Amino acid sequence: MYSHQECIDWLIKGQAGITACYLISALIIGGNSYAGFNAVFLGLVFSGGIGATYYGLKMHVSRTHFGMLLGGAIILMFISLESSIFWGQYGDCSTPSNPNSRRLNPLGPECTHTATMKAVCTFSVFMFLSYIVMIALLVHFKDEILGSAPLQEGYNVVGQPGTAGGANQPPQNPYPVSVDI
Numbered sequence: 001m002y003s004h005q006e007c008i009d010w011l012i013k014g015q016a017g018i019t020a021c022y023l024i025s026a027l028i029i030g031g032n033s034y035a036g037f038n039a040v041f042l043g044l045v046f047s048g049g050i051g052a053t054y055y056g057l058k059m060h061v062s063r064t065h066f067g068m069l070l071g072g073a074i075i076l077m078f079i080s081l082e083s084s085i086f087w088g089q090y091g092d093c094s095t096p097s098n099p100n101s102r103r104l105n106p107l108g109p110e111c112t113h114t115a116t117m118k119a120v121c122t123f124s125v126f127m128f129l130s131y132i133v134m135i136a137l138l139v140h141f142k143d144e145i146l147g148s149a150p151l152q153e154g155y156n157v158v159g160q161p162g163t164a165g166g167a168n169q170p171p172q173n174p175y176p177v178s179v180d181i
Helices: 004-028 036-059 063-090 099-104 114-140
Strands: none
Touching: 004 036, 004 114, 036 063, 036 114, 063 114
């Protein structure tokens, strides 16, 4: 059986591969006048999400980062679902009887690179499915991931990270004054 670290490592590597393919496809359709920039920007957001996942689970494990990571994964799951629906509808513009092509682009469909639009849709679906798996793994392995993280993260008066319950410590004077008489 695989450990939680191995499962999450393989998932992060898979997401990185899917994101690379998504970005290549998005750069090809980047000149699309209606949504090309959005596809490229979403690819960059996916890349940032993978970096944040790696940092939050490998470099600095804390309860705050874990919560932000889980919330970000949920948001990216829905954004990838939206992207897959949009590019699935928009990539079908070559069919003359398709009512969606006229509704999405009232000036006439931009039917260049339809195969690439469908590829962006496919990679968005894979990202959607991988985020479902990521959320399930994070929820399932929450105790193993946060095993050594402090229960409460606080900051003392000076602003340095405190120990558990550091926020409830009495104020300390960071600049002691000595008076000579």
